[in-house]
Amino acid sequence: MKSTNLNRGERGIALLFVLFALLLLTAIAAGLMFLTGTETSINTNYRSAQQSYFASRAGLEEVRDRLRVPDPNTLSAVLPGDLAPPAALAMPGGINGVVYVINQGNDPNPVTPWNIGSTYGDDQLCHDYTGVVGMNPVAPGVRCDTLPVAPTWYRNPPPVSTGPNACPTTAQCANPGAGALPYKWMRVTWKANQSVTGYSVDGTAQGSLTAMRPVCWDGARERMMPLGFGACQAMTPAMVPVYMITSLAVTPSA
Numbered sequence: 001m002k003s004t005n006l007n008r009g010e011r012g013i014a015l016l017f018v019l020f021a022l023l024l025l026t027a028i029a030a031g032l033m034f035l036t037g038t039e040t041s042i043n044t045n046y047r048s049a050q051q052s053y054f055a056s057r058a059g060l061e062e063v064r065d066r067l068r069v070p071d072p073n074t075l076s077a078v079l080p081g082d083l084a085p086p087a088a089l090a091m092p093g094g095i096n097g098v099v100y101v102i103n104q105g106n107d108p109n110p111v112t113p114w115n116i117g118s119t120y121g122d123d124q125l126c127h128d129y130t131g132v133v134g135m136n137p138v139a140p141g142v143r144c145d146t147l148p149v150a151p152t153w154y155r156n157p158p159p160v161s162t163g164p165n166a167c168p169t170t171a172q173c174a175n176p177g178a179g180a181l182p183y184k185w186m187r188v189t190w191k192a193n194q195s196v197t198g199y200s201v202d203g204t205a206q207g208s209l210t211a212m213r214p215v216c217w218d219g220a221r222e223r224m225m226p227l228g229f230g231a232c233q234a235m236t237p238a239m240v241p242v243y244m245i246t247s248l249a250v251t252p253s254a
Contacts, residue, residue: 059183
């Protein structure tokens, strides 16, 4: 019996369908791989941001604890505005107006926030305090590129000597200890009127003549220190300085 193939024109069509399906599945697989990689990157960035945030908070709490006089590693002897006159009126730009507490640990890069060109330079100070000699004003959200020019505008306390963050020697670590948390430095300054953008202690408009006046605490609210006074303790009734604490934390990925 002789057989006649009536579908000669359709020879190879199955192969084309297979190749098309293979290309489609390859594209879908590539898309899934890309989405998986993107999701992993998002999760990694979120994890890094959370690590930085909580490490920074840990640095803030470290300094807050050391503001107390009973603390064995207290900073009370070096705090701006809490010194004996005439050094009491110590705002950023003035002698000892900034206190940096650093955490060098095993980082190969020197933690020197007072050096704007260093890895961990303080690129925020010019936003908090305006009109300081040597600091150029920059737009909000732009990193500061200058710091005060006076050679004694900052101080760095000695290493922690006791407690869980104790440092055996200055060469091994600096304040407040090597530790595992990746905070690098904490800055303590005497709060000034309008140093927090949009907030004025005396209720005046931003940029008024009372800007950058030191702020005191009377036990119930913040009060701007009037002209003619050099320390909060000299006011009637006696008050205490209000401090701003700024912290920088850096993770291995950011």
